[in-house]
Amino acid sequence: MKISFKYISYFLLFILGLSMTLTSCTDDLNVTPKDDDEFLSDDFFKDPTSYKQVLAKLYAGLYVGGNDGDGMPDISGLGGDFSSYLRLMFVTQEFPTDEAIVAWNDDGLPALNMQRWSPSNQFLYGIFSRAFYEISVANEFLRQTTDEKLTERGFDSNLKAEVATFRAEARFLRAFSYYNLMDLFGNVPITTEKDPVGLFYPEQKTRAEVFAYIESELKDIDAGLAASKTNEYGRVDKTAAKFLLAQIYLNSKVYTGTERFNDAAIVCNDIITGSGYTFANVPYNYLFAANNDRNGAQTEVIFPVIGDGNAIRATGGGMSFILHASIGGSMDAGKQGMNGGWAGIRTRPEFVKLFPDVDASGDKRGTFYTNGQTLDVTDASVFTNGYAVTKYSNLNSDGTAAQRTDIPDTDFPMYRLSDVYLMYAEATLRGASSGNVATALGYVNKIRLRAGAGIVSTSDLTLDFILDERARELFWECHRRTDLIRFGKFTGGSKIWQWKGGVKNGSSTDSFRDLMPIPSTAIQANPTLKQNPGY
Known part of the structure; x- marks a missing residue:
């Protein structure tokens, strides 16, 4: 199957011919035909090219929020741009820290800036649901690619061998999502391809049990993954x-x-x-x-989340979000290879002070835009409060233009x-x-x-x-x-940065916030889930 993976990842997001909207973490995969022209899952998998297309859907889900890029969102209740996996990872890993702060007042964002989130935070619901959605797609793919299923469909040994590698990759991507859930939320349910499809209440596992599952999966798939x-x-x-x-x-x-x-x-x-x-x-x-x-x-x-300005239709997800949102004030968007900025993300003074200067002369990694920007973030809702960051670019390394200026070509280096x-x-x-x-x-x-x-x-x-060097490099x-x-x-008071705890000069925060709360929407859908302490 000689298919360009980079392009099918984004052009064939209608794979499965299904409307797969995750309505709750208790629906392993809610599979409903959208119209008469679409196929049920078993019919779809009779085509030998379908297997790579489904794998591409799993990878594409790291960047885009739904079928047709930002359109047709995968996650019920969240737009495709808000539910991009990479965007949600950035929001939850960067905004609550000294490395970034966002000016926007979307419901839930100021709380993330200040470590004041609650179980109703829509962005926490977003990443919780996005991770479980990816797990659901991986589970369905694994159900449909057993040796027994492939034999029933009359496929030869060559396809079976190729699909075996696909299965290992799907299991890795499932483990990746469980890692993010474990890291953010602690105790979460585990569902696999062995669980039934449809509404049921999967048992919430301890963080240590999720860890053990991830470790076991990563060791088990080593034999099936492609050599380095x-x-x-x-x-x-x-x-x-x-x-x-x-x-x-x-x-x-x-x-x-x-x-x-x-x-x-x-x-x-x-x-x-x-x-x-x-x-x-x-x-x-x-x-x-x-x-x-x-x-x-x-x-x-080792693991890029690939971008392509022509192939990706996501204007608000992934690297498009990171680049657009980090441009504002007096910045010239063209110098970053973009067609404009959204005046959202910049950094806090404590991070800037990890570098010897602000013009990248003593450390080339300290790429800040300071013209018209203040070092102090006196008002978190004003983009020009805080130095802007120019780490990512949609220009080629020789300064030439990328394919287009609205959606970047830049790949995100996950590992x-x-x-x-x-x-x-x-x-x-x-x-x-x-x-x-x-x-x-x-x-x-x-x-x-x-x-x-x-x-x-x-x-x-x-x-x-x-710790400081990790910040400078990563x-x-x-x-x-x-x-x-x-x-x-x-959390706590051993490291303070501006607006931590909700005050300008920063303050200590409660240690229970080392874990995010299980989203209230998820608990409503699965009443067996227990909330994390403190929430």
Whole structure:
């Protein structure tokens, strides 16, 4: 099946010929024919090309909010732009932290800026539902691709072998969604392809049980995933599963109460020394340019969420949201390769102060726009309060234009090798017996040399330094909330930033907010769900 994956991901979002709207987390997959021209699931899967199309739907769901891009939203009650997975990850991982703040007053956004959210927050409902929707599509795909089903449909061994790889990828994407649910909400239900379709109340599992399920899945799919760097660009391979495994091990103390730092270091070392992914020896800004899939940056990107200005119809999701929303004030949108800005996202002064200057002379990663912007965020609803961030661009790395200016070509680097370097260094500093401090220092300095930030010595390599270095290297890549929680600095008073706690100079917040509340809509749909403490 020689189909361009990048294009079917976005052009064939009507796959299954179904209206698949997740009305609650208790509906595994609500499958209803939309009109007489559409097919039921069994009929659809008689076409051998359908399997890659469904896989593409799963990947596309990371960027777009519904069929036809932002149109025909997947999630009932939320528009396609508001329910984009990547957009919701950015909202929940960045807005409650020192790295970003949004000017808009949409119901629920100011609360995220200030760590004052409630179970009725529509954006928490959005990511909860989006993750379970992706799980539902993966479950249905796995039901339809058993060896028994493929044999009944008369497919040969070649297709069966290809579909076996698709199944492993679907299981990875399902594990990815369970990871986000575990990270944000803690105790959540688990549904798999073995559960019935339709209304039922899946049992809510403890965070530790969800962790164990994810770990088991990631280990089990290793044999079925494509070898490292052999899959189509944009699709995951064995290394992506190892990255997620290292990520859960690094955060294991938070999720389960048990440290797994040595396991994290072992997996990170395996990725660094044996995966074939290599550190991109290109300028830092190349990693976030419109042609970051081919300008040399792609050698370190383990799991990209692919973008394409011509193929994607999502004007408000994914990278289109991140780029448009970060342009405002006196900024020239054309210098970012865009046709305009939405005057939404900028950063807080505490993050700016992690860099030696604001003009990227002492650290090329500190790309701020300051003209007409104040460092202090006196009024969170005013875009010009707070420095703007120009990390992402819809221009090619040589300055030439991308395909179009309304929807960017820029791929989002969900997982990259630099993060693995920093995870290894952190695990080593936290006592991983297999870790080596000199090796960790080398990895950190490799990152800093690319940034023009200067090397550091062993005495500089502390956990506080690693947290700051993760911010400098990985900001606006949807890691900050998780990182701050792991370091014990998300809630409480050990780390304060403007508007944390709802006051201009920041204040301590309650530790129960390390977990987001289970959305009230989900509890109404499934009364067996128990709310997180404090809410």
